[in-house]
Amino acid sequence: MALINRIQGMENELSKAELRIFRYIKKNIDKIPTMTAEQIAKGSKTSAPTVVRFAKKVGASSLTDFKIQISAESQQTGTNQEYSDVKKNEPIASLKEKLSQNAQLTLHETTQILSDEKLIAALKLLESKERIFVAGVGASHLVAEDIKQKWDRIGKSVSLETNYNALLPQLINTKKNAVLWLISNSGETPEIVYFAEIAKELKIPIITLTRFGNNRLSKLADVSLQVSRPQEADQRSAATNSLIAQFLAVDILFYSYISRNQENAEKIYQSRQIIKDFRERHF
Numbered sequence: 001m002a003l004i005n006r007i008q009g010m011e012n013e014l015s016k017a018e019l020r021i022f023r024y025i026k027k028n029i030d031k032i033p034t035m036t037a038e039q040i041a042k043g044s045k046t047s048a049p050t051v052v053r054f055a056k057k058v059g060a061s062s063l064t065d066f067k068i069q070i071s072a073e074s075q076q077t078g079t080n081q082e083y084s085d086v087k088k089n090e091p092i093a094s095l096k097e098k099l100s101q102n103a104q105l106t107l108h109e110t111t112q113i114l115s116d117e118k119l120i121a122a123l124k125l126l127e128s129k130e131r132i133f134v135a136g137v138g139a140s141h142l143v144a145e146d147i148k149q150k151w152d153r154i155g156k157s158v159s160l161e162t163n164y165n166a167l168l169p170q171l172i173n174t175k176k177n178a179v180l181w182l183i184s185n186s187g188e189t190p191e192i193v194y195f196a197e198i199a200k201e202l203k204i205p206i207i208t209l210t211r212f213g214n215n216r217l218s219k220l221a222d223v224s225l226q227v228s229r230p231q232e233a234d235q236r237s238a239a240t241n242s243l244i245a246q247f248l249a250v251d252i253l254f255y256s257y258i259s260r261n262q263e264n265a266e267k268i269y270q271s272r273q274i275i276k277d278f279r280e281r282h283f
Contacts, residue, residue, distance in 0.1 A: 033071035109228035136183035187215025
């Protein structure tokens, strides 16, 4: 179940009371949709307000929304709704099936988690600022490169920097017209958190892209975008799923950005045509 998988991925962020609620829910999954906050609280030896806060913490808008999600997912039969890790000497056919299933779960969970309100807020920031500074390290650097490549195509000024000697002077000199977009799956990457702290001091608006849950980077953001959070896997297939989720979030933002202004769509067409003409002439 997507919701249960999401909560399992953030168990280390749950309090003792929240863990008791989660364990009670897993044991009584079929009963939860018809139970009240008071009944769940009694069964988990917590309080009704704690139950409501738990539902919101794990991504539901309310306890009612949480119960609706549980009910909908429990009725989905015949479908594997859990992430599968790669095993030693696993056959290629099995690998294909597992990775495909993991990717589908990641895409589904990410579209559920991404808030329309926050996406619109991010779009407005990107539209209102002349310069976009983007940064990410490790695998997140690939996502940062994707952002630069996409917005470059429509004529937006995008700078991709991870070297603080290069990034910080640019932020200081363009702070009134800049937005800083930071990518970190964990939301705890030291240098990325540091960039956010500096931008905060300079009063530069910050967009962050992290996995679902509490983290330092999201707390520093003006707009915090969060995506699917698959359970960590021994063979690092979770890292692949995290990238899939981040790329999807970037795609949603980019195509929303284009759709809000027809001129952007025309720029995409023109750039494709120029590349096509170049290839026809020289290859």
